[in-house]
Amino acid sequence: MAVECTGRNVEVTPSLISLARERTQRLERHLGGPAKVRVVLSQEKHRFGAEIIATHRRRRWNAHEYTVDPRAAVALAFEKIDAQAKKDSEKRRKRKDRSSPRLLPATPVPAPEAAARRSRTVPSATPSEPQRRIVRANRLSLKPMSTEEAVLRMEDSRREFLVFRDAGTEKISVLYKRRDGNLGLIEC
Numbered sequence: 001m002a003v004e005c006t007g008r009n010v011e012v013t014p015s016l017i018s019l020a021r022e023r024t025q026r027l028e029r030h031l032g033g034p035a036k037v038r039v040v041l042s043q044e045k046h047r048f049g050a051e052i053i054a055t056h057r058r059r060r061w062n063a064h065e066y067t068v069d070p071r072a073a074v075a076l077a078f079e080k081i082d083a084q085a086k087k088d089s090e091k092r093r094k095r096k097d098r099s100s101p102r103l104l105p106a107t108p109v110p111a112p113e114a115a116a117r118r119s120r121t122v123p124s125a126t127p128s129e130p131q132r133r134i135v136r137a138n139r140l141s142l143k144p145m146s147t148e149e150a151v152l153r154m155e156d157s158r159r160e161f162l163v164f165r166d167a168g169t170e171k172i173s174v175l176y177k178r179r180d181g182n183l184g185l186i187e188c
Contacts (some may be wrong), residue, residue, distance in 0.1 A: 001034055008042040023078040031056045050077040055084055061085055150175045
């Protein structure tokens with residue numbers, strides 16, 4: 001714990017220093033480690049100002065507060081610092097807890113009859129059923145190629161499927177990797 005107190009047109013009393021140390025210890029409990037705190041007290045006309053700059057593990061929080069009483073200004077500024085630190089730690093924790101959609105288990109695709117029945121009915125928003133999103137992929141340029149060229153291109157890439165225009169028939173075809181290791185061909 002490093003607490004530095006500075007006074008501009010104000011005498012820094014031992015009670016203000018002890019208040020700053022006490023509030024810094026409380027802040028360190030929230031942060032889980034030592035913090036460096038700089039308290040700058042100032043007086044302008046009939047108001048006392050407290051500016052607090054707290055740093056912890058490359059994070060920095062600032063707070064300014066002006067009141068008639070210097071102890072109240074320090075206490076209110078420390079409350080602002082506490083709120084900022086809590087919000088920042090919650091934000092980091094939430095970012096850490098988010099899971100990538102790639103890591104989530106794949107949801108099974110419903111049977112065609114069930115999908116047809118479901119499309120006729122109004123979809124119900126149940127909390128247990130996750131909502132699906134449509135993610136747009138890049139536009140495909142349907143380059144005319146033979147089936148053999150498409151197989152070579154599939155072997156060179158990590159893609160699961162390849163859409164191409166068959167050079168012989170001018171129809172759109174889809175080449176995909178099957179679970180058994182073979183390739184499947186769908187001709188449209």
